[in-house]
Amino acid sequence: DAGVIQSPRHEVTEMGQEVTLRCKPISGHDYLFWYRQTMMRGLELLIYFNNNVPIDDSGMPEDRFSAKMPNASFSTLKIQPSEPRDSAVYFCASSPGTLNQPQHFGDGTRLSIL
Amino acid sequence: EDQVTQSPEALRLQEGESSSLNCSYTVSGLRGLFWYRQDPGKGPEFLFTLYSAGEEKEKERLKATLTKKESFLHITAPKPEDSATYLCAVQAAPQNNDMRFGAGTRLTVKP
Numbered sequence: 306d307a308g309v310i311q312s313p314r315h316e317v318t319e320m321g322q323e324v325t326l327r328c329k330p331i332s333g334h335d336y337l338f339w340y341r342q343t344m345m346r347g348l349e350l351l352i353y354f355n356n357n358v359p360i361d362d363s364g365m366p367e368d369r370f371s372a373k374m375p376n377a378s379f380s381t382l383k384i385q386p387s388e389p390r391d392s393a394v395y396f397c398a399s400s401p402g403t404l405n406q407p408q409h410f411g412d413g414t415r416l417s418i419l
Numbered sequence: 420e421d422q423v424t425q426s427p428e429a430l431r432l433q434e435g436e437s438s439s440l441n442c443s444y445t446v447s448g449l450r451g452l453f454w455y456r457q458d459p460g461k462g463p464e465f466l467f468t469l470y471s472a473g474e475e476k477e478k479e480r481l482k483a484t485l486t487k488k489e490s491f492l493h494i495t496a497p498k499p500e501d502s503a504t505y506l507c508a509v510q511a512a513p514q515n516n517d518m519r520f521g522a523g524t525r526l527t528v529k530p
Contacts, residue, residue, distance in 0.1 A: 310463070338517070348463075348520040349507070361517060396462050405451040405470065405510055408518060410462030 307331070309411035311397050317417045324386040326414045329378055334403035334409075339372055339382050342413070344392045354380065355402075387418045388405030421446040421511055425521035435496050437458050440524045443489040443510055446513030452490050454483050455506040457523070463506055480491045 311331040317318045318324055338353040352362040357374045365372070369388070374380040382392055394415050398408040422445045432438055433442045444452065449468050453464035467476040469485040480501065482493040492505055504525045508518040 347522045348508075350517050350519075353517055395458050398462075405468070407465040407468055409465060410455075412460070412462045 309397055309399055309409055311411035312396075313414055314412065314417045314419075317419065318387060319419050320389055321386045322415060322418075323383065323417060324387045324391075326378045326382040326395050326397075326416070328382070328411060330380070330399030331398070331409055332378070333401070334399035336375060336400045337380050338398040338400075338408055339380070340396040340410075347403065348396070351382070357406055362375075389418045392416055392418050405419075421519050423507060423508060423509055423519050425505075425524050426521070427524060429525045430527070432494075432497055432526070434470065434498055434528055434530050437493070437495045437497070439494070440492040440526070442492070442521055443487060444506035444507075445488075445511050446509050446511035446519075450510040450512055452485055453510070453518065454481075454490070455460055455508065457504045457506055464472040466505075494526070499528045499530050501523075502526055502528045506511045 307362045312327045335356050339351040340348050341351055342348045351364045352372045353360055354374045370384055372382045394413045396413045397415050400406045400408045424443045426441045439491050451468050456466055456468040457463045467483040472485055472487045474485050480495050484491050504523040506523045508520040508522055510518050
C-alpha cells in the first residue's frame with residue numbers, strides 16, 4: 306500500500322517567494338496533519354484536518370502560512386511570502402478516523418529559503 | 420501544559436550492549452503514548468502504541484513499557500541497523516487526535 310506522499314522532496318527558493326508544499330494522505334484516512342521539524346524546536350504541529358475540514362490551526366506560526374484540503378486525497382501548505390526562518394523540514398501525516406490511532410508520516414519536504 | 424521529555428539526548432552503544440531510552444510525560448488524561456523511529460532524511464516510522472500503565476509491546480529487539488509518568492524503550496542486543504533517532508509522542512484529552520512529540524534520543528550503535 307502506498308504511504309503518505311509529499312512533494313517536492315526538496316525546495317530551495319529566495320526570500321519573498323511563494324512556496325507550496327503538497328501532500329497525498331493514505332487512502333481511507335480521515336485525519337491529515339502538517340508538522341514542521343527543526344533542530345531547535347523538534348516536531349511541531351502546525352494544523353490538522355478531519356474529513357477535509359481544518360480542526361486546529363493554532364500551531365500555524367503567522368498569517369504567511371495557510372493550508373487547504375480541497376478533497377480527501379490532497380492537501381497543500383502554502384507560505385507567502387517566505388522568509389529564511391521558515392527553513393525546515395515539513396512533514397505531512399495521516400491517520401484513520403478512529404481515536405487514538407498512530408499517525409503515518411511522509412518523508413517530508415526539506416525547505417531552504419535563501 | 421502537556422510536556423514530553425526524552426532522555427538521554429544521545430546514546431552511543433556497542434553492538435550487543437543493551438540499554439533503555441526514557442520518555443517522561445506530564446499530561447492530563449493520557450489517551451495514548453507512541454514510539455517512532457526516524458532515520459536521516461526520512462519521516463518518523465511508527466513502532467508502538469501504549470494506552471495504559473503496565474502495558475508492554477515488543478518488536479524484535481525493542482520493547483516498550485508504560486507507567487503513569489514515563490515510558491521506556493528497551494533495546495536488547497542492539498545492532499548497527501538500530502541506529503536512528505527515537506521519538507515518543509503523547510495524545511491527551513481533550514485533543515485526542517493531535518500528538519505532542521518529545522525532542523528524541525539519537526541512538527548510535529557501533530559494530
